[in-house]
Amino acid sequence: MSSQAQRPVAKMLENFAESNPVSFHVPGHKNGELTGLPEAVRGMMTWDVTELPGLDDLHAPEGPIREAQDLLAAAYGAHRSFFLVNGSTSGNLAMILASCRPGERIIVQRNAHKSVFHGLVLAGAHPVYVDPVWDPATQSPGHTEAALILEAIRKYPEAKAVILTNPTYYGSASPNLREIADICHGAGLPLLVDEAHGAHFGIGAPFPESSLAQGADVVVQSAHKTLPAMTMASFLHVAQGSMLDADRISHYLGMLQSSSPSYPLMASLDDARHYIANYTEEDLRVFLSFRKALVKGMSAIDGLSVIQPDDPLKLLLRADGHSGNALSEALARESVHIELSDPCQALLVLPLLKKGQNDDRLQELFAAVRRAVQALGPGTETGELAEPDTQPTITAAEGPPDLQPGESSEWMDYQKSEGRISAASVIPYPPGIPLLLPGEPVTGEKIRVLHHYLTAGTMFQGTHRLGTQQILVSRQSPEA
Numbered sequence: 001m002s003s004q005a006q007r008p009v010a011k012m013l014e015n016f017a018e019s020n021p022v023s024f025h026v027p028g029h030k031n032g033e034l035t036g037l038p039e040a041v042r043g044m045m046t047w048d049v050t051e052l053p054g055l056d057d058l059h060a061p062e063g064p065i066r067e068a069q070d071l072l073a074a075a076y077g078a079h080r081s082f083f084l085v086n087g088s089t090s091g092n093l094a095m096i097l098a099s100c101r102p103g104e105r106i107i108v109q110r111n112a113h114k115s116v117f118h119g120l121v122l123a124g125a126h127p128v129y130v131d132p133v134w135d136p137a138t139q140s141p142g143h144t145e146a147a148l149i150l151e152a153i154r155k156y157p158e159a160k161a162v163i164l165t166n167p168t169y170y171g172s173a174s175p176n177l178r179e180i181a182d183i184c185h186g187a188g189l190p191l192l193v194d195e196a197h198g199a200h201f202g203i204g205a206p207f208p209e210s211s212l213a214q215g216a217d218v219v220v221q222s223a224h225k226t227l228p229a230m231t232m233a234s235f236l237h238v239a240q241g242s243m244l245d246a247d248r249i250s251h252y253l254g255m256l257q258s259s260s261p262s263y264p265l266m267a268s269l270d271d272a273r274h275y276i277a278n279y280t281e282e283d284l285r286v287f288l289s290f291r292k293a294l295v296k297g298m299s300a301i302d303g304l305s306v307i308q309p310d311d312p313l314k315l316l317l318r319a320d321g322h323s324g325n326a327l328s329e330a331l332a333r334e335s336v337h338i339e340l341s342d343p344c345q346a347l348l349v350l351p352l353l354k355k356g357q358n359d360d361r362l363q364e365l366f367a368a369v370r371r372a373v374q375a376l377g378p379g380t381e382t383g384e385l386a387e388p389d390t391q392p393t394i395t396a397a398e399g400p401p402d403l404q405p406g407e408s409s410e411w412m413d414y415q416k417s418e419g420r421i422s423a424a425s426v427i428p429y430p431p432g433i434p435l436l437l438p439g440e441p442v443t444g445e446k447i448r449v450l451h452h453y454l455t456a457g458t459m460f461q462g463t464h465r466l467g468t469q470q471i472l473v474s475r476q477s478p479e480a
């Protein structure tokens, strides 16, 4: 019987590497021997193996990988949990594919990550978008109101599932997830939650409650974002009594995940589960006192304000008279690298410290941040993104949010495109939440926000030519 003190996958790989193995199998780096990369990377490659006898198989787990996934489910109170080696992206795709068929409706919080919209395209789903409320604290779109989800379900009773994002990238948590879960279940719908930024929820107050504990059926978490896991390493949990079948999700994960899943990533997931499952109240006290010192030190810097969102692992910094992008660049010149910036602010993801991991470089950090803010000097940028002037609404799309084919679309100066229909996605990145989706009207509000982002130097993904101010719009007028 295994316990949360163990790391079955890590142990399996450690034992294997110690057996002085000879490799006549893939991968071609042969336990790291043929690589030209530095020693630190070569060392890790001794764990980068494949489905050899005794090393189990993520796609048909029976040994240590199965044991590690069972420990994961037990740690999070799930019915079944899966290791994801291709990020929360693959989890979002799988849960959407498992919940609906082409042409079927699905209710989606509009400020979702692009992977959710990609899932809708792959599934051929017809989304019903529910706008979020504006979160003034983080100056960003927040959660959806329960009343609006209820209205969407009443209007579109044929919908197959509801997909929410909780928390937001900015650390804003939904105050009414439990109520929404009850509404969904009352209507016979599963609630799917993209909790990419909340793998650490569940360690107790002041951290918000996890979506799983609040009744979500399926939850996807990027372990790599907030736990000590390697990039891409993520979890998918299926709740006890879930309205969406775990085997269906497993079926799609089998298609979406590589047939050669990375063993170092699986070991890292095993380690991340071990980390969070053994996080004690004393660890929490250590983290909170580190955070308190950080907030105090940063708040004492002239011209800088510190905003504390719902998730204590996140902080927002705002520099008077400067955009978040300018602040981020000034910090990078001091070798302080933040998670994302927008026209208003810079977002920090703090380390989820444990006892014995106290950060002793705080004074150095404050000095560097002070230098960065001083280097910016006085500024005149307003930074504010400002609340949209429209109330949150429900919008049903006529098809999946897919790129419109070439003949039916044209490039256009975005400033002149008000009233046209977008033919492509325009995605400020990070956070990766599409500002425009194919099929959506280009409103004056969207143009204002796009302009604001561009002026602040934000990077964009999607299909666009913003270097020459152009976006792709449908040739047909909205009335046609």
Ligand SMILES: Cc1ncc(COP(=O)(O)O)c(C=O)c1O
Binding pocket: 086, 087, 088, 089, 090, 092, 112, 113, 115, 165, 169, 194, 196, 197, 222, 232, 234, 431, 432
């Ligand atoms: C809300 C949200 N969901 C999903 C993802 C995708 O996560 P991953 O990078 O683990 O694929 C992200 C990534 O930034 C995200 O912010």
